[in-house]
Amino acid sequence: MDQLVEIKSKIQINPSRVGKKYFVKTFGCQMNEHDSERISGMFELDGMSKAISEEYADVLFVNTCTIRENADDKLYGTLGQLKQWKSEKDNRKLLVGGCAAQKDKELVRQKAPWVDVVIGTHNLTNVVDLLNRSEDWGPLTEIIDEIETLPTEAPSIRESEYSAWVTIQIGCNNSCTFCIVPSVRGQEISRRPSDIVNEAKKLVDEGVKEITLLGQNVNSYGRDLKIEGKARPYFSQLLEQLNDIKGLERIRFTSPHPKDFKAETIESVKKLKNVCNQVHVPLQSGSSNILSKMHRGYNKERFIEKVDMIRKIIPDVSLTSDIIVGFPGETEKDFQDTLDVVEYSKFDLVYMFKFSPRPGTLAYDMKDEFISNDVINDRFLRLKDLQTDISEKRYKRFLNTEQKLLIEKTSKKNSEIFTGRIDGGQLTHISKDNISVGDIVNVKIVDTTPFYLKAELL
Numbered sequence: 001m002d003q004l005v006e007i008k009s010k011i012q013i014n015p016s017r018v019g020k021k022y023f024v025k026t027f028g029c030q031m032n033e034h035d036s037e038r039i040s041g042m043f044e045l046d047g048m049s050k051a052i053s054e055e056y057a058d059v060l061f062v063n064t065c066t067i068r069e070n071a072d073d074k075l076y077g078t079l080g081q082l083k084q085w086k087s088e089k090d091n092r093k094l095l096v097g098g099c100a101a102q103k104d105k106e107l108v109r110q111k112a113p114w115v116d117v118v119i120g121t122h123n124l125t126n127v128v129d130l131l132n133r134s135e136d137w138g139p140l141t142e143i144i145d146e147i148e149t150l151p152t153e154a155p156s157i158r159e160s161e162y163s164a165w166v167t168i169q170i171g172c173n174n175s176c177t178f179c180i181v182p183s184v185r186g187q188e189i190s191r192r193p194s195d196i197v198n199e200a201k202k203l204v205d206e207g208v209k210e211i212t213l214l215g216q217n218v219n220s221y222g223r224d225l226k227i228e229g230k231a232r233p234y235f236s237q238l239l240e241q242l243n244d245i246k247g248l249e250r251i252r253f254t255s256p257h258p259k260d261f262k263a264e265t266i267e268s269v270k271k272l273k274n275v276c277n278q279v280h281v282p283l284q285s286g287s288s289n290i291l292s293k294m295h296r297g298y299n300k301e302r303f304i305e306k307v308d309m310i311r312k313i314i315p316d317v318s319l320t321s322d323i324i325v326g327f328p329g330e331t332e333k334d335f336q337d338t339l340d341v342v343e344y345s346k347f348d349l350v351y352m353f354k355f356s357p358r359p360g361t362l363a364y365d366m367k368d369e370f371i372s373n374d375v376i377n378d379r380f381l382r383l384k385d386l387q388t389d390i391s392e393k394r395y396k397r398f399l400n401t402e403q404k405l406l407i408e409k410t411s412k413k414n415s416e417i418f419t420g421r422i423d424g425g426q427l428t429h430i431s432k433d434n435i436s437v438g439d440i441v442n443v444k445i446v447d448t449t450p451f452y453l454k455a456e457l458l
């Protein structure tokens, strides 16, 4: 059966909910944000409409993350506050889904019995059915271990009219020792290229100008598919197919894995006009010793070779990275290696995290080697200072240059200003005069900071 038909057939409209309001509260990464758009889509098929905030909602879905311990703490804190929300109006329904729900299962309702439905990451398309069942039979938990229906065909209510997420792959087959994602998102499964291209075309017809391809290892996309009789990475070919779509102006992707970076992919980024000039290379640590304990599949030298390869092909590329500070056993010398690689790589932006032990991962059992909070905090600040310095210098290369800016939204801090991104992905501020959200405008960069650029309309 066609997947969308199958998903629609699961949704039995419940007259008692038609006209009611829903709200989806999202924690975590882009995968969750995109899943939330799908959940919204299914709620709308069910006859509900979106509330402007949870205060006005009859049905509230909390989409959870569990990547670090504080994500778990935040969830149970939030659920504590939502007990009050439920009691403020009759017949309110509270649903909890996402990665923490997948991990904690029954525990969610044990800790917060006022939750009506607990649903995992693999059965999202059952959400309306579960809501109906909970109305008829009382609260319930449904967590399954393997995906049944890819949620990618479910309808979606996008947060932005002009930018869209496109899932190309779900799950992860790596086994980084710090990471809980494989246990809550399952095995890597690639979507068929034709499905992806068709979705992208449909989005363009709806007015989308920019897509971001999503997966945990996008550059190994396709290794589980047999295309032309061969199982092999297919990422650059996918980029080529997407680049040919008329009206699609920007293609981004996240997250690739450094070990799977091939020159072929970087050549495609360079050659394909609509693929943005930005590459994410999550370093995690610059120490070969720690990288080996993390099971990352590369060492310090190999990582530097990748950076060299990327910069040789595209000298002005914007590089970004993820780094974990304080992995078990990290010595001052190991940390110094991280600082060295950061200094060498000249990233535009680094997402930094303090190591957080996740139950069920190998690193969780390295308790004897855990690093004290004081040391982690000190290293974190040193890394932050170094990177702020590098970003400040790096961003100066844009000063007085002309760029194309996609206007995304009103700035949270200043309602007179729009924020958007230039091709390299850098956040850019511009005055609202004569422009609207969704425009791609020619601008000149007139000022820079370590965190964003300031532009004027040309």
Ligand code: SAH
Pocket: 067, 068, 178, 179, 180, 181, 215, 216, 217, 255, 256, 257, 282, 284, 322, 323, 324, 353, 354, 355, 356, 357, 358
């Ligand atoms: N698939 C992506 C990462 C997904 S998780 C990749 O391989 O790059 C996003 C980031 O969260 C990771 O890159 C890592 O830096 C951080 N992270 C994951 N688990 C963590 C943990 N236990 N403690 C601290 N940071 C963690």
Ligand code: SF4
Pocket: 172, 173, 174, 175, 176, 179, 180, 181, 182, 216, 217, 257
């Ligand atoms: Fe986690 Fe590693 Fe998979 Fe990324 S590649 S999701 S860090 S296990």
Ligand code: F3S
Pocket: 027, 028, 029, 030, 031, 032, 064, 065, 066, 067, 098, 099, 100, 181, 184, 185
């Ligand atoms: Fe994303 Fe958090 Fe899950 S980072 S994959 S929502 S654990």
